[in-house]
Amino acid sequence: TALMAAIAERMASDGGAGLFPDYGHLRPGIGDTLQALRRHNHEDVLANPGEADLTSHVDFAALAAVVRAHGLDAHLSTQGDFLLGMGILERAGQLGADAGQAARDRISNAVERLAGPQAMGELFKVLAVMPRGISVRPFATAD
Template sequence: LHFFAGAGSVDPSLLPDDAVDAPEGSIVEIAPARAALMSAIAERIAVQSGAGLFIDYGYLRPGVGDTLQALRRHDHEDVLANPGEADLTAHVDFAALAATAQTHGLAAQLATQGDFLLGMGLLERAGALGAGADSKTRQTISDAVERLAGPDAMGKLFKVLTILPAVEAG
């Protein structure tokens, strides 16, 4: 297996703004199925009410680059090395998802996982859990908070998109 350049073309409106200045051979990831799925979810929320919360690896602004990766046995490997034996993944373009939700009249909020969890009261909850605990348990809680919200762990790597019906000023 190997990658090759095909003769296809892409609608320029699908490309991020910085793609215009990208050197020849640059990679841009486009996911029409992702947009279609978000459109269906957003339409349902717009019509029937509700909310959506999406959390995954990703980025808050689209750009040029390749995030396709293979993970096997908790380690990265070449995406073509072991077909069917490795998990293939790519980072989510949360800005594109938010834009799709907004076309359905929904409010969309983007954040890093760390900012989202801190805003939801992670530190207060951790403090309450550790209040009567022994030092080992408090350390376990502290380590978990750092892993989930810390900038050198999942706090910056994971992103969060919240979509809700737009609140009309009145």
């Protein structure tokens, strides 16, 4: 929250906007936020020190509150909804229009991985920060 406060303070005084995607949750909740990943699998964070990647889920609601306290708008979304709103399906269709079946399958798999509900589309969240009253795609109003 301290880092987001510094970023929001700078945006409020100097202008600008920001887009912050990461693992996380849109609403505060109970559960483990610190996780260990080793060889693409979850494991106990203390099981193999130095051999696993540690990650933590971002509390996007807390970051949005910090942003709003600095007079900025904060828009929250899942990565899937964000990418769908930005036109990922239309872009994938354009890329695959003149491609062979193998290329279309790769494009389809990539879209599913990035935006699908069983993949990064729900796991990743997006926080968009911008000056108050600005309406941009895919966010119509502040959440």
